[in-house]
Amino acid sequence: xxxxxxxxxxxxxxLIVIATFVTLWFWGGxxxxxxxxxxxxxxxxxILKSSGLIGHGLGIIGSVILTFGVVIYIVRKRVKRFQKVxxxxxxxxxxxxxxxxxxxLILFHTAFRFGGIVSISFWSMVAVVASGVIGRYIxxxxxxxxxxxxxxxxxxxxxxxxxxxxxxxxxxISTEIINKLEEATSNTNREIKISGLVLYIIRDTLHNRKQxxxxxxxxxxxxxxxEDKKEVLRLSKTKLSLxxxxxxxxxxxxxxxxxxxxxxPFAVIMFVIMIVHIVVxxxxxxxxxx
Amino acid sequence: xxxxFVKILFLVFISQFVYGQISPGDLSNAHKDLEGMSxxxxxxxxxxxxxxxxxxxxxxxxxxTLIAASGFHxxxxxxxxxCIECHSxxxxxxxxxxxxDKDKFxxxxxxxxxxxxxxxxxxxxxxxxxxxxxxxLKEKSNTFLGLETNCESCHADFHQGTLSSKIxxxxxxxxxxxxxPKFSHDKSKFKLLGSHKKVDCEKCHIKGxxxxxxxxxxxxxxxxxxxxxxxxxxxxxxxxxxxxxxSVESFKNVKNIKSFDHSKTNFKLVGRHQNVTCNKCxxxxxxxxxxxxxxxxxxxxxxxxxxxxxxxxxDCSVCHNENGFTPSLFTIANHEKAEFxxxxxxxxxxxxxxxxxxxxxKFKFQAINCELCHTNIHKTSLNYTNGxxxNCESCHTTEKWNExxxxxxxxxxxxxxxxxxxxxSKCHFKDEKLKHQFVTVSTNCESCHTxxxxxxxxxxxxNDCSTCHSPESWKIENFDHSKTxxxxxxxxxxxxxxxxxxxxxxxGNKLIQYKFEDISxxxxxx
Numbered sequence: 001x002x003x004x005x006x007x008x009x010x011x012x013x014x015l016i017v018i019a020t021f022v023t024l025w026f027w028g029g030x031x032x033x034x035x036x037x038x039x040x041x042x043x044x045x046x047i048l049k050s051s052g053l054i055g056h057g058l059g060i061i062g063s064v065i066l067t068f069g070v071v072i073y074i075v076r077k078r079v080k081r082f083q084k085v086x087x088x089x090x091x092x093x094x095x096x097x098x099x100x101x102x103x104x105l106i107l108f109h110t111a112f113r114f115g116g117i118v119s120i121s122f123w124s125m126v127a128v129v130a131s132g133v134i135g136r137y138i139x140x141x142x143x144x145x146x147x148x149x150x151x152x153x154x155x156x157x158x159x160x161x162x163x164x165x166x167x168x169x170x171x172x173i174s175t176e177i178i179n180k181l182e183e184a185t186s187n188t189n190r191e192i193k194i195s196g197l198v199l200y201i202i203r204d205t206l207h208n209r210k211q212x213x214x215x216x217x218x219x220x221x222x223x224x225x226x227e228d229k230k231e232v233l234r235l236s237k238t239k240l241s242l243x244x245x246x247x248x249x250x251x252x253x254x255x256x257x258x259x260x261x262x263x264x265p266f267a268v269i270m271f272v273i274m275i276v277h278i279v280v281x282x283x284x285x286x287x288x289x290x
Numbered sequence: 291x292x293x294x295f296v297k298i299l300f301l302v303f304i305s306q307f308v309y310g311q312i313s314p315g316d317l318s319n320a321h322k323d324l325e326g327m328s329x330x331x332x333x334x335x336x337x338x339x340x341x342x343x344x345x346x347x348x349x350x351x352x353x354x355t356l357i358a359a360s361g362f363h364x365x366x367x368x369x370x371x372x373c374i375e376c377h378s379x380x381x382x383x384x385x386x387x388x389x390x391d392k393d394k395f396x397x398x399x400x401x402x403x404x405x406x407x408x409x410x411x412x413x414x415x416x417x418x419x420x421x422x423x424x425x426x427l428k429e430k431s432n433t434f435l436g437l438e439t440n441c442e443s444c445h446a447d448f449h450q451g452t453l454s455s456k457i458x459x460x461x462x463x464x465x466x467x468x469x470x471p472k473f474s475h476d477k478s479k480f481k482l483l484g485s486h487k488k489v490d491c492e493k494c495h496i497k498g499x500x501x502x503x504x505x506x507x508x509x510x511x512x513x514x515x516x517x518x519x520x521x522x523x524x525x526x527x528x529x530x531x532x533x534x535x536x537s538v539e540s541f542k543n544v545k546n547i548k549s550f551d552h553s554k555t556n557f558k559l560v561g562r563h564q565n566v567t568c569n570k571c572x573x574x575x576x577x578x579x580x581x582x583x584x585x586x587x588x589x590x591x592x593x594x595x596x597x598x599x600x601x602x603x604x605d606c607s608v609c610h611n612e613n614g615f616t617p618s619l620f621t622i623a624n625h626e627k628a629e630f631x632x633x634x635x636x637x638x639x640x641x642x643x644x645x646x647x648x649x650x651x652k653f654k655f656q657a658i659n660c661e662l663c664h665t666n667i668h669k670t671s672l673n674y675t676n677g678x679x680x681n682c683e684s685c686h687t688t689e690k691w692n693e694x695x696x697x698x699x700x701x702x703x704x705x706x707x708x709x710x711x712x713x714x715s716k717c718h719f720k721d722e723k724l725k726h727q728f729v730t731v732s733t734n735c736e737s738c739h740t741x742x743x744x745x746x747x748x749x750x751x752x753n754d755c756s757t758c759h760s761p762e763s764w765k766i767e768n769f770d771h772s773k774t775x776x777x778x779x780x781x782x783x784x785x786x787x788x789x790x791x792x793x794x795x796x797x798g799n800k801l802i803q804y805k806f807e808d809i810s811x812x813x814x815x816x
Contacts (some may be wrong), residue, residue, distance in 0.1 A: 040378045113315065268677075
């Protein structure tokens with residue numbers, strides 16, 4: 001049930017982001033698409049411009065959302081007092097949601113002015129978001145427990161072993177097939193370099209497809225109920241994914257470490273620029289509705 | 291230490307980003323000199339966005355229009371508006387701070403409504419630096435400022451200051467310069483009356499050049515007299531007051547025609563011309579120039595080209611004058627110069643006797659000879675082939691018909707003796723009166739003379755009167771009696787002729803007997 005609520009909220013979050021984009025684009029798309037030199041003469045320029053009622057509002061709301069999304073995640077992660085509050089995975093997802101919605105609103109606040117020096121603030125924000133997306137993917141490559149905390153090597157091995165047992169004993173999957181699923185782990189003794197990570201993932205994905213096809217063929221002839229077949233397939237996918245994660249564990253951990261180094265400074269730059277931007281705007285009298 | 295270096299590097303790195311937040315974008319080309327953080331407050335007031343005063347501190351020309359409430363910026367549409375509402379910046383170098391639809395712009399908001407031709411022309415034709423007087427504005431390309439609303443600020447004074455009014459719109463409107471639609475000639479010192487209204491302006495106000503420019507003179511024109519503009523075709527003969535005869539309606543409408551003194555023209559009316567109505571000659575209007583040098587310019591040639599010589603015709607005045615076509619002025623003296631000179635009785639002959647032929651006057655003849663007028667009564671009675679008689683003049687003169695100058699001696703019958711004293715008619719007018727006989731007349735004596743001898747000498751002496759007679763006299767002077775049958779000798783030689791040749795009566799005719807059948811003595815002597 002909790003899973004369903006989670007899924008619904010995730011869906012809702014995605015829906016909000018998409019709806020926000022569609023609504024704002026539908027309303028001001030023709031303005032935003034105009035070349036910079038033409039924007040001023042658009043009929044909605046007064047409200048959609050960065051200092052306009054809507055444009056400025058979007059900037060302020062977006063900044064608040066973004067700041068809030070970043071701050072609460074940092075607080076949850078860094079402040080001991082809050083480390084027990086909610087699952088970190090959900091906080092991360094909420095962080096991603098707010099750190100997507102906020103920049104989206106800021107994107108519309110910029111009125112799609114990407115040129116010139118001022119765009120650096122935007123691109124720094126884009127860099128933070130993009131690094132966030134990449135970080136989210138790297139994060140996925142590292143096995144986590146249900147709370148979202150990283151698993152140790154032994155915990156992963158244990159998890160993998162449990163999967164093998166389940167498949168063997170519960171669904172009577174032959175050793176031969178299970179070995180196929182573990183092929184990647186058993187065949188890989190070498191360390192995967194960060195530079196070769198993408199290539200490995202592509203190869204592994206293609207390989208895993210083959211394996212799944214093989215399992216599918218097996219399941220087709222196996223004396224199992226449809227539900228069991230589905231479960232076996234799901235477990236097989238999990239096993240394949242886990243196998244990949246085991247292989248890439250060291251590499252991804254190292255990469256994630258690097259990522260933190262990049263994501264954080266980008267975020268700092270973004271916030272510094274944001275603060276300067278806000279100060280300058282206020283200094284020159286751009287106070288929105290205030 | 292290492293940490294400090296990283297921090298300094300970081301600050302340097304982000305300082306560029308910070309500047310980015312201060313300038314939201316490149317300034318337009320017009321404001322490019324204001325780029326840079328130190329210039330922000332030249333346009334932006336701290337805490338007050340962009341203030342008009344900041345703009346107007348630089349754009350003094352706009353400030354002036356706002357104060358003067360002139361031009362578009364002085365209009366109600368712009369009044370109380372922020373400059374930034376219409377003229378923003380930080381949209382890049384190519385951003386046009388002034389942008390409006392020139393075709394839809396309501397120019398009347400500038401307090402200079404576009405009318406007439408102003409509506410049609412392009413903005414740039416007026417809004418160009420050459421019409422801007424303020425030097426600073428002149429330098430600005432594409433500016434719409436700096437123009438004045440008076441015509442001469444854009445239009446050159448075509449009149450070059452010669453007109454009393456300096457306000458173009460007193461006479462012109464914006465539809466077109468020519469003709470000046472608002473100009474009323476009635477307001478001028480010379481009101482246009484009659485046909486003057488239809489005359490092209492250029493006719494009086496001549497176009498020319500002045501100071502190297504096209505110029506049309508509208509002032510300083512003489513107009514008190516007609517002759518100030520009009521050429522006096524009469525060359526002063528009628529004075530200078532044209533209006534005595536002409537009106538402004540038309541030169542063709544001549545007034546006071548009855549009192550017109552034609553003698554002042556080149557053609558004085560003389561004789562019968564004085565009684566001719568004007569339109570007889572001036573058929574196409576009284577003022578139309580007529581040819582008058584030759585009579586034929588008006589009169590038709592009664593003689594139908596008879597006097598044409600080498601395609602030229604003598605003027606009628608050679609023979610006629612204004613007092614009438616008749617009598618002709620062609621005198622006998624003139625006739626003397628003609629091909630046919632008058633001589634003798636021809637002097638007394640009236641003109642029409644020769645020149646009025648078949649009810650028509652005729653002056654040109656194919657050939658001039660007597661028979662043209664005179665009837666040849668001789669017809670075939672004369673021999674023209676023998677070289678003695680060629681024409682009438684061989685015998686006749688113009689003095690008298692009767693005076694014959696014929697040389698009879700050239701004929702076979704030379705006039706000798708008493709024949710010289712005989713009238714021609716004695717021999718040539720025979721039988722009937724006026725029946726001439728010439729070639730038919732025999733040279734025999736008896737063809738004219740009566741044989742008094744009652745044929746006594748016939749046949750032996752027929753036509754040979756000369757045996758006894760001579761042309762000098764009928765008297766017998768040379769008769770040689772010895773050649774007869776009866777030779778005179780002795781006493782017979784002393785006997786008078788009549789003693790032997792006695793008158794007798796024979797067959798009723800009284801005659802002297804010359805012929806005797808019997809010549810014996812007893813025939814005379816008893």
